[in-house]
Amino acid sequence: MRRAADGWHGVLDIGSVEHRIWSKEPLAAGAYYSAELPLDGDFEPRAHAARRLWRAMNGRAAGPAFYQLSKQRRERLSSALRAVDGHSAGGTYCNIANALFAKKLVLNRASKTHDLRSRAIRLVQSGLALVRGSYRKLLRPRRRDQ
DSSP states (O other), X not given: OEEETTEEEEEEEETTEEEEEEESSOOOTTOXXXXXXXXXXXXXHHHHHHXXXXXXXXXXXXXXXXXXXXXXXXXXXXXXXXXXXXXXXXXXXHHHHHHHHOOOOOSSGGGGGOHHHHHHHXXXXXXXXXXXXXXXXXGSOOOTTO
């Protein structure tokens, strides 16, 4: 447990699952605690996380994660962050595409319209959006109406 300006933060390692908790007051041994879950747009993942914590604390399997990113999505996110790193280091889109896709683009006028360069540009844009705060969207599944 560590104290912060907004209360106490802790990490409980139970089995192979890491649970993050927050409390206004320091925790006391032998005390009973409850989870406060606001009825907002994030209620469902919060309730799922609270249930996983309760199961783990009672010696049961925590169960599946609420939301799992597909392998393809994880690879795209990784590529987007690598693209942002290259962009922030001053790399050109052709250089970024060469590094990401391990293919040498022809460094002439044709490279401006090459598909891999266009993919690199889209990855940089996606990565910049993640860096600017849209990474929070990764914590909840996409709704069908979005």
